[in-house]
Amino acid sequence: MSNNRYVRQTILPGFGNDGQQKLKSAKVLVVGAGGLGVPVLTYLNAMGVGTLGIVDADVVSLSNLHRQVLYTENMVGQAKVLAAKNQLHLQNSDTEILVHHTFLTVINALEIIRDYDVVIDATDNFPTRYLINDACVILKKPFVYGALHSFEGQVSVFNYKGGPTYRCLFPEMPGPDAVPNCNEHGVLGIVPGIIGNLQALEAIKIITGIGEVLSGVLLLFDGLSQRYQRMNLKLNPENLSIEQLATTYEFDCETPLTSIDAKDFQKLYDSGIPNLLDVRTDKEFTRQHIDGAKHIPLGELKDRVGEINLDAPVYVICQSGIRSKKAIVQLKELLPSSEFVNVLGGMNHIDVYALAH
Missing domain, CATH: 3.40.50.720 (NAD(P)-binding Rossmann-like Domain)
Structure with missing residues (x-):
């Protein structure tokens, strides 16, 4: 050049x-x-x-x-x-x-x-x-x-x-x-x-x-x-003076979580509305949400845990998958025998036109 x-x-x-x-x-x-x-x-x-x-x-x-x-x-x-x-x-x-x-x-x-x-x-x-x-x-x-x-x-x-x-x-x-x-x-x-x-x-x-x-x-x-x-x-x-990397740099790394990819979640939704818990804020949920989801903001979760349907696995979603992970950590402490699944990528990876309001 x-x-x-x-x-x-x-x-x-x-x-x-x-x-x-x-x-x-x-x-x-x-x-x-x-x-x-x-x-x-x-x-x-x-x-x-x-x-x-x-x-x-x-x-x-x-x-x-x-x-x-x-x-x-x-x-x-x-x-x-x-x-x-x-x-x-x-x-x-x-x-x-x-x-x-x-x-x-x-x-x-x-x-x-x-x-x-x-x-x-x-x-x-x-x-x-x-x-x-x-x-x-x-x-x-x-x-x-x-x-x-x-x-x-x-x-x-x-x-x-x-x-x-x-x-x-x-x-x-x-x-x-x-x-x-x-x-x-x-x-x-x-x-x-x-x-x-x-x-x-x-x-x-x-x-x-x-x-x-x-x-x-x-x-x-x-x-x-x-x-x-x-x-x-x-x-x-x-x-x-750091001489070596830590063994991990992940949040809550000691807590194993069951997860589902957003695309697989959409397939699951197409076969019947899953037991879905949305832990985003009121404003986020009002702006856009998946039909049939139970909405409990993360900050209110411990006080409203009795509202969650535990008869089937609970799929937990937020905007990007970070707050939903933290929500599951809290829920597993409160309800250790119940099954919770994190929706990876959250609403950011969901086809909102197909599923969301």
């Missing part, structure tokens, strides 16, 4: 051809090809980062499209890593795109991350963030953090040149319902684009050495007021 491709940034004082060459030589891993990952991948690819790795096990769904603007309607059902790779290749054929069609796990994290210079956390859950953090500390890799909540977002850079880590911000993993992700609580489509672009900017600064990296600083963004705030973070030196 002609050097004219990048001329608008190579003419920048302080960046120049040297900065462009650093981008070309860089290898960046993006964990998550969703709301945050899409703008990160799009801009790093366009700006000339030489190698981009993508970790994601999900497929494109219709509900992704309002914020994951790399994908199109005809890609629904395709693996995100493959859809992203094809789109990014059309945008910049010079970039080497490496796909890891898998979840990041204790088993593969060190092996995958080891080959990259910078890791970008574009996930939406606490367990994976702690896994990324610990693997990056062990391998001495900086990682760029981003998170979303409704109309808000936050960005920081962890483990950069001995700076604070993610565990300096959150020493212990919060509970599974402490901060709902966008699948549970929703997100305005433009907000992931803003936060993802800020993450991409931090990666560019790390790679090229320009500007001031957000190490030791948590940047908070409020989309409704268009305000940014900065919060300083202090390093706890003990958080740099």
Whole structure:
């Protein structure tokens, strides 16, 4: 490709051809090809980062499209890593795109991350963030953090040149319902684009050495007021001493659960309405629900357990499968002899036109 491709940034004082060459030589891993990952991948690819790795096990769904603007309607059902790779290749054929069609796990994290210079956390859950953090500390890799909540977002850079880590911000993993992700609580489509672009900017600064990296600083963004705030973070030196990954980074890992895939649940529904318990909020249930479901919000479950029909297996559903798992943990403590089944992926993976109001 002609050097004219990048001329608008190579003419920048302080960046120049040297900065462009650093981008070309860089290898960046993006964990998550969703709301945050899409703008990160799009801009790093366009700006000339030489190698981009993508970790994601999900497929494109219709509900992704309002914020994951790399994908199109005809890609629904395709693996995100493959859809992203094809789109990014059309945008910049010079970039080497490496796909890891898998979840990041204790088993593969060190092996995958080891080959990259910078890791970008574009996930939406606490367990994976702690896994990324610990693997990056062990391998001495900086990682760029981003998170979303409704109309808000936050960005920081962890483990950069001995700076604070993610565990300096959150020493212990919060509970599974402490901060709902966008699948549970929703997100305005433009907000992931803003936060993802800020993450991409931090990666560019790390790679090229320009500007001031957000190490030791948590940047908070409020989309409704268009305000940014900065919060300083202090390093706890003990958080740099991690030498091995934990055995697991899952919520409630000690509690085995019976589960059913959303597609199999739909087949079950077609043969007769199952004994379904919906543990979402009143607002969520009113907006959209499955005909015949018993509705008891998670926070009211212990007080209303007597309303549940225990004559048949109880299928438990929420928006994405997180709260339903926690509900089953509570129910098994209260009703150890009853049978509960978690609907994996929740309402996000259900054909709402066929089943829901």
